[in-house]
Amino acid sequence: MPEPSPHTHACTVRVRYAETDQMGVVYYANYFVWMEIARVEYCRSVGFHYKDMELEDGVLLAVAESHCRYVSPAHFDEEIRIITSVPDVNRRFVSFDYEMTCKGRRVAIGQTRHVFLKRDPENGLRPVRLPDKYAALFGIGD
Amino acid sequence: MPEPSPHTHACTVRVRYAETDQMGVVYYANYFVWMEIARVEYCRSVGFHYKDMELEDGVLLAVAESHCRYVSPAHFDEEIRIITSVPDVNRRFVSFDYEMTCKGRRVAIGQTRHVFLKRDPENGLRPVRLPDKYAALFGIGD
Amino acid sequence: MPEPSPHTHACTVRVRYAETDQMGVVYYANYFVWMEIARVEYCRSVGFHYKDMELEDGVLLAVAESHCRYVSPAHFDEEIRIITSVPDVNRRFVSFDYEMTCKGRRVAIGQTRHVFLKRDPENGLRPVRLPDKYAALFGIGD
Amino acid sequence: MPEPSPHTHACTVRVRYAETDQMGVVYYANYFVWMEIARVEYCRSVGFHYKDMELEDGVLLAVAESHCRYVSPAHFDEEIRIITSVPDVNRRFVSFDYEMTCKGRRVAIGQTRHVFLKRDPENGLRPVRLPDKYAALFGIGD
Numbered sequence: 001m002p003e004p005s006p007h008t009h010a011c012t013v014r015v016r017y018a019e020t021d022q023m024g025v026v027y028y029a030n031y032f033v034w035m036e037i038a039r040v041e042y043c044r045s046v047g048f049h050y051k052d053m054e055l056e057d058g059v060l061l062a063v064a065e066s067h068c069r070y071v072s073p074a075h076f077d078e079e080i081r082i083i084t085s086v087p088d089v090n091r092r093f094v095s096f097d098y099e100m101t102c103k104g105r106r107v108a109i110g111q112t113r114h115v116f117l118k119r120d121p122e123n124g125l126r127p128v129r130l131p132d133k134y135a136a137l138f139g140i141g142d
Numbered sequence: 143m144p145e146p147s148p149h150t151h152a153c154t155v156r157v158r159y160a161e162t163d164q165m166g167v168v169y170y171a172n173y174f175v176w177m178e179i180a181r182v183e184y185c186r187s188v189g190f191h192y193k194d195m196e197l198e199d200g201v202l203l204a205v206a207e208s209h210c211r212y213v214s215p216a217h218f219d220e221e222i223r224i225i226t227s228v229p230d231v232n233r234r235f236v237s238f239d240y241e242m243t244c245k246g247r248r249v250a251i252g253q254t255r256h257v258f259l260k261r262d263p264e265n266g267l268r269p270v271r272l273p274d275k276y277a278a279l280f281g282i283g284d
Numbered sequence: 285m286p287e288p289s290p291h292t293h294a295c296t297v298r299v300r301y302a303e304t305d306q307m308g309v310v311y312y313a314n315y316f317v318w319m320e321i322a323r324v325e326y327c328r329s330v331g332f333h334y335k336d337m338e339l340e341d342g343v344l345l346a347v348a349e350s351h352c353r354y355v356s357p358a359h360f361d362e363e364i365r366i367i368t369s370v371p372d373v374n375r376r377f378v379s380f381d382y383e384m385t386c387k388g389r390r391v392a393i394g395q396t397r398h399v400f401l402k403r404d405p406e407n408g409l410r411p412v413r414l415p416d417k418y419a420a421l422f423g424i425g426d
Numbered sequence: 427m428p429e430p431s432p433h434t435h436a437c438t439v440r441v442r443y444a445e446t447d448q449m450g451v452v453y454y455a456n457y458f459v460w461m462e463i464a465r466v467e468y469c470r471s472v473g474f475h476y477k478d479m480e481l482e483d484g485v486l487l488a489v490a491e492s493h494c495r496y497v498s499p500a501h502f503d504e505e506i507r508i509i510t511s512v513p514d515v516n517r518r519f520v521s522f523d524y525e526m527t528c529k530g531r532r533v534a535i536g537q538t539r540h541v542f543l544k545r546d547p548e549n550g551l552r553p554v555r556l557p558d559k560y561a562a563l564f565g566i567g568d
Binding site (some may be wrong): 306312313316317320338344347348349350351353354357391396409414 | 446449455456458462480486488489490491492493494495496499530538551566
């Protein structure tokens with residue numbers, strides 16, 4: 001029976017000037033860009049490159065749902081630490097949880113839920129079962 | 143007793159090339175930028191300019207929470223229609239709902255929840271009650 | 285002998301909150317996004333959809349060079365008018381000029397230079413001569 | 427007599443998925459975001475935090491002009507090395523040069539030119555002479 005991986009991964013992003021808005025803090029959509037970075041680093045930490053999954057196996061991780069709760073604003077040049085975990089994964093879907101902090105202060109928490117897709121010959125995208133080699137890395141058995 | 147405004151507003155955005163990613167569809171964080179545009183247009187439709195609320199009254203609409211469910215991908219150059227409504231508003235918070243469609247096809251639905259903030263003399267941000275003139279426009283009595 | 289088209293096209297963008305930074309004005313990279321919008325609208329105005337050139341003919345307009353001179357800052361919610369022209373075009377390259385104003389005040393001027401590319405079977409990109417149907421629309425003879 | 431600083435600084439950015447577009451390469455405006463990162467890191471390397479110059483001294487580095495020549499496309503997940511130098515600086519202006527490479531392959535070269543600004547009481551921005559402490563760090567004498 002598939003079980004969520006207990007693995008977590010931490011990475012860091014430094015706030016770019018481009019990511020701020022005239023309120024003087026990070027614009028709210030940019031937290032989702034950070035989640036993407038954290039997701040890619042999470043994949044690297046369990047043993048594969050997200051890029052290769054797309055290029056070599058044609059499997060895409062399409063976002064089905066995203067959520068962010070903003071706790072305390074992030075500012076230009078701050079280092080944001082993102083702890084990523086996978087609370088739920090099977091052959092069709094994977095969810096990620098993200099906790100963003102700055103020097104111990106909680107900045108935001110986020111969640112994304114994804115479906116695995118593959119390009120079909122007509123260049124459309126259709127759902128696909130996650131291939132074995134990636135499933136194993138996410139800790140999914142049969 | 144405050145009641146949600148039954149008002150809805152529709153606006154349109156055309157997908158920019160910059161908003162696509164290498165999957166060939168709109169990058170998931172950009173839907174939140176569209177929600178911001180729809181929010182600003184909603185405010186204009188009920189009678190005030192969001193810009194003036196910031197500049198003249200120093201009241202900021204900070205995002206406390208955001209959510210998006212992606213139903214069908216949006217593509218470059220498509221026109222996305224966004225219908226915005228306010229399911230919940232009081233002197234401290236306001237929520238917006240967004241329905242994004244393209245030629246009748248549902249693209250995504252989103253929600254954002256905001257808190258009203260004001261700059262204090264030390265340039266920090268603290269919660270503030272929404273001033274009367276804006277409250278009236280959102281359909282809030284006392 | 286190919287001659288630059290005397291055609292110009294005007295379009296308008298409204299400044300998004302997302303496009304501002306903590307300086308309180310539009311972040312400098314975003315002017316290039318506006319130039320892209322203006323370019324796409326220019327193409328529409330001469331008779332083709334940039335999207336179709338990519339999708340149907342596989343011809344891409346890759347940027348070889350870009351330049352912007354910032355004259356006066358643009359602010360949130362302002363309407364920016366962009367006048368686009370093509371000072372130089374042949375079968376291999378095309379240049380665009382952009383003049384950005386806000387209520388008659390000059391905001392910025394920009395230039396981009398592009399090369400026509402095509403995907404080859406190995407998914408690489410190689411230079412290509414602009415097909416006749418598009419060349420005609422840009423006012424290029426033989 | 428002021429002389430350009432011979433100092434150069436190297437930093438690295440990893441290409442984000444968000445930075446790609448449907449052409450499968452990095453969207454052209456994003457190179458300017460990387461230049462901003464490189465600029466901020468350059469300042470750190472000569473001994474000050476750009477953030478502090480804004481916050482403590484109210485001096486802003488506004489972009490007057492920007493240019494980029496795209497040599498070879500950058501792709502998702504690649505590490506881009508940016509070498510930054512200051513070819514020209516005085517009390518009123520500073521220019522930066524950027525060379526972007528990926529594993530020795532030249533990706534792009536860029537330039538930006540900036541003017542020093544200060545907020546005046548009415549919240550406008552006006553040109554200002556660079557204060558001594560920063561001038562010294564840029565290698566400007568009197």
